Amino acid sequence: MKRIRVALAGNPNSGKSSVFNMLTGAHQHVGNYPGVTVEKKEGVCTYDGYQIEIIDLPGTYSLTAYSTEELIARDYVLDETPDVVVDVVDASNLERNLYLATQLIEMNVPLVLAFNMSDLAKRRGIEFDLEQLSRLLEARIVPTVGNKAQGREPLLEAIVATVRQAETPRAHRLNYGDEIEEELAKIEAVLVEQNVEWVPRSGLRWVAVKLLEQDDAVTAKAVHPEIRDAVARSVEHLRGIFGDEPEIVMADRRYGFISGACQETIASSVERRHDTSDTIDAVVTNRVLGLPIFLLLMYMVFWLTFTLGEYPMMALEWFFEWAGATVAGFWPAGSDSWVKSLLIDGILGGVGGVVVFLPNILLLFLAIAILEDSGYMARAAFVMDRIMHKIGLHGKSFIPMLIGFGCSVPAIMATRILENRRSRFTTIMVIPLMSCGARLTIYALIIPAFFPHQWRGPVMWLIYLIGIVLAVVCAKVLRLTIFRGETMPFVMELPPYRVPTLKSVLIHMWQRGWLFLKKAGTVILGISIVLWALASFPKPSAEELAELNEQQRHQTILERSIIGRVGHIIEPVIRPLGFDWKVGTALIGATAAKEVFVSQLGIVYAVGSEEGGAEVLRRRLQADYTPLVGFCIMLFCLISAPCVGTVAMTRQETNSWRWATFQFLALTGLAYGITFLVYQIGSLWG
Amino acid sequence: MDSKPGSSLSASLEDYLETIFWVVAAEGAARAKDIARQLKVKASSVTGALQTLAEKEYIHYRPYEAVTLTREGFEKAARVVQRHRILREFFAQVLGVDEAVAEQRARRLEHDVGDEVAARMAALLEYVQGRDGMRQELAAFLAQREGPAAQRAMLPSGSQTVADLKSGQKGVIVSVRREGAISRRLADMGLGRGALIEVEGVAPMGDPIRVRIRRYRLSLRRSEAAAILVVGR
Structure with a gap:
């Protein structure tokens, strides 16, 4: 079968993805352009004996090599020489959309114009003389309605016809005077x-x-x-x-x-000065109502992601527990087989640790897809830009940072809504400082152990506030140092409001979920198994464990393991923070996931996780540490070493281990410095 | 200052040019019947005027085709519009004349005031606008002589950049200040010379602003809007 390579170009908001989806259906593949974090979508379809391979270029307004996206799109057209370039044009906003077409015409590429959303244009009373326009632009023009899958055949027809036709030089060229x-x-x-x-x-x-x-x-x-x-x-x-x-x-x-x-x-035919979008904008970007509406919508995004997401998460946790119990059934009760432990704690635990993020990610990207497709996302940036610009970020950065309060993993993935690399990387770096839900379990253990009733609320509030303040300061510092550079002009289109289609929202959700499993998921699983091995080996001898009860047995295994030994070794280093080897061991274990800190501490203290266990653990902690140490533990957990999931996600989204390592080390260093100061100064006070 | 003999235009032709300027800004090109309607004249008399303007190379015009401005035409028209605005604001804000009267007188005088006098009026206008004390003093002085007409609230600075336009106000872009990547980006998005821009609204925290250009909506930070020079109506 003969192959045709097609590049899909077009303005952002021109409905390019919907045309791409219409052409390729489910046959698509999402990846990155080499060396950059810009998403690359490819798909295939067949028509009239041709295999048509379609590349979805980044959406751009121009090809002036002004941004990474524009450069990628331009280089692709120049270097990869696709057989046909299809420029998806928003027919209801022709003037600006044709600007890109003039540049493609200048590049002498075989061009087909897809006049997308032609139904909307018709409803607005715009009538085209397509034949005449096609003659002027010397390109075939096909009216399409991507989100209703109209115009697929004619578009493919035009692509094939353009390929078959011998390349003739253009008769006209754009005259500059x-x-x-x-x-x-x-x-x-x-x-x-x-x-x-x-x-x-x-x-x-x-x-x-x-x-x-x-x-x-x-x-x-x-x-x-x-x-x-x-x-x-x-x-x-x-x-x-x-x-x-x-x-x-x-x-x-x-x-x-x-x-x-x-x-x-x-x-x-009709001059409609005020359309529905104007009416909606008058409300949602209103000087009084704009902020409350924005906050309400953000609350709903958060609620959907985490409150609603908790049910499928519970189901998944329950499933993995059941699976663990089933696997354990193959061994006699009380067996210490390391194979059993590998299967249950290592592999099943690791897979569970990956899949557990999936509901959050799917639901969050459902919300994001709706916000983006409807056109509200641009308004959210518009409303928030004043504040976010002050700390050197984009108006849209607010959304990932808010999601960070639930979980850093989907939050980092959500930075995909930011186009500018510097804003995006800065946001990724500071997201772990937003105190996530997993850290709440640590505060819930520590705060009641050390602080009297009336102080519990304020202390919790203080911890969250410290995280926010640090995030703002760090963002500002990063923008002035490593991510320094001219702030991109804000000049941002406010696209007309549209009703999102179910299909496009679902495809968006599915792609994100799959990407997470494939990329970050494998990394998380790998590191989880390594952490399991570090916590299980070397094993104490059977005689040593023989006379101990179950809790003591767990305690001995952990203490003798590599993690336990490292916990002892680093004790001199963490002494100045007020921590001993027990806290150290739990902190290392907590790299797997922040909430593991609590269960690891339980093991170190040989306290079971059954009912009332937390109270017992709290009493043991009270006996060993002062409230100052308690506060320092929370502070360190807030700032330090992002969990495995965060590291894997940062690696995936920045496309480099370097940034993931930098984030890990910088945050841990910051945590050490700040906790050191707080503990030392706090100790002087007495 | 029009010293070149061939370039001076009669008041009526300047009115034509000014009308074409606004119609082109709004529609992209002007048809003879739009111009006739705006000026409230017969379509037949428009043709003659258009021919004269085309001969002087201020417009591109062939019978039965839409009219667009040449480079010279655009600049000439922009200058008339500019003088119009200066006169109107000078009358209204410095002299305290009623808005409607100021507009009517400005329409007459824009043809004869000349660039030199207009420039000085603009300078004085700016001088007075920048000094609250002087403005009040002047208003009080005029009020003594002439009564309450002069006491009308004096508006802040005349609209010179998009950042100065208020919600609902329109202007035609005259030039975009050179500021590296920003001006190129703005040009790519269609914010070029001769385009009509309308401020639609302001974000809750006062920045950025929402504008309408070439039939679509855009948001701009105030700092970016301040780089876009316009002549307002």
Whole structure:
């Protein structure tokens, strides 16, 4: 079967994903572009004897190499030379959407335009003369409605027809006006003279246009001094004429060309100045109502993710308990077989530790997909930008940070809504400082043990507050140091409100869930098994365990294990924080998951986890430690060493172990420093 | 300052140019019947004026086709609009004349005031606007002489950038200040010379703002909006 490679380009919010879903159905694959964290979706379909492979390029407004997304899209079109580029255009917002098309036309690619959401355009009373427009743009135009799967056949037909048709040079080209055309001709002449060998298939004119626009990527290739001089002269000359950068004037000219084309081919029968989106915006971005509505929606996202998510989580936990008990049934009661322990505590426990995040992730991305598809996400950023901008983050960063109070793992995944790499990485780094639900179990053990009734609320509140303040400070510091750089212009489209479709929401949810299992899940499982081994070996001899009861047996095994030994070894290091080897051992175990701290402490103190166990444990803690140490334990758990899940997720989302390691070490270092100060100063007070 | 002999236009032609400026800003191009309707003249008399303007290379025009402005035409028209605004605000804010009267007089005088005088009026306008004490003193002085008309509240600075526009106000972009990546991004999004921009609203915390441009909605931080120079109506 003959293959056709198709690249899908288009503006954000043009319904590109819906067209992609319509074309490929379930046959898609989500990955990353090499070396970057930008998502790459691929899919396949067959039509008329062709196997059509479709790449979904990142959504961009332009191809000026201004952002990573634009550069990826452009490089793909230039270097991978797809057979056809399909530009998905929002037919109800034609002027701005055609801007990208003018750039694709300039790149000389075989182009098909999908006029998406053509039903919406029709309802708005916009009528196109598609034949005429198609002649002007020299590309086939197909009306589609992606989310209703309309126009699939004609679009595939147009793709195949474009491939079959021999590549003919374009009859027209976008005219930039005499002054600019003159300079373009001069640059082209120099390019020919110098016989440059890096001219892409888009041709010399495109290179000249990019050079005149002072495009970074193309300029970097033009090392020839003759070319550089010619470009510098032309830019200077045009600056003199227009009093503006050539690239700005050229952008205006492209819009001029579009206005002209639209003028000739579009008739708007109804002039509807105020549409539904205006009415909704008047309420949800209202100066008084905007914030309360935002907070209410955020509360609902949180509630959906964690409160509702608790039921499937309970079911999963129950299932793994049952599975563990079933497996244990293969051995005689009280057996100390390490195979049994590996199966139950290592593998089943590890798998359970992965799957338990799944309900949260699925539900969170359900909520996010609805917010994004409906158009509210942009408004959320709009409402929150003032505050978030102050700490160097984007308005949208608020959502992952809020989710961090439930669990860092889905929260880090949620940073996918941020386009800018610096904002995104900064947000990922500080998310573990939002005190997650698992840490609550630690506070619930410690606070009642050391603090009188009236102080319990305020202490809890203080711990959360410390986390938030640290997150804000760290974000600011990161943006001023390693993630320093020009803040991206906020200039953000506020897309029209739409009703999300079930299919697109479900596909979104499924892709996130699968990605988590495949990438982060395997890492979490691997590290969990290693941690199990560290807590189980080397084993004490059978004689040593013979006379002990069950709790004491667990205690001895842990104390003799590598983790227990390391706990002893690091005691001198954690002494200045007020911790002894018991706390140290529990802290190491807590890397598996924060709530494990409690059960590990229970084992170290040989206290069973049955009813009333927590009270016994609290009394033992009171006997060993002061309230100051208790507070320091909570402080350290709040800030330090993110759990395995967080590490695996940071690795997945930053696409590098380096950032995951950095996050782990930096937060642990910060925790050490702060706890050290608090304990030492607190001890002076007495 | 129009010293070149060929470039001076009659008041009526300047009115045409100004009308075309606004129609093009809103629609992308102007049809003769839109221009006639706006100016309340007969379509037949429009044709002659358009031909004259086309000869002077202020507009692109062929019979039965829509009209767009040339570069010179745009600048010429923008200057008329600018003078119009300066006169109106000077009359209303410095002289304390009634808004409607200020608008009516400005429409007449915009053709004859000349750039030099307009520039000085604009400077004085800015001077007065920046000084609350002087504004009150001036208002009190005028009130003594002429009665309450001059005591009208004086509006803050005339709209010069998008950041100065209030919700519901419109302006046509004259230029975007050069500020590296930002101006390129703005140009890509269609915020270029000649585009009509309308401020639709402000975020709950006062920043960013919501604007409408080329039939879609966009949000801008105030710092970015302040880089976009406009002439307002």
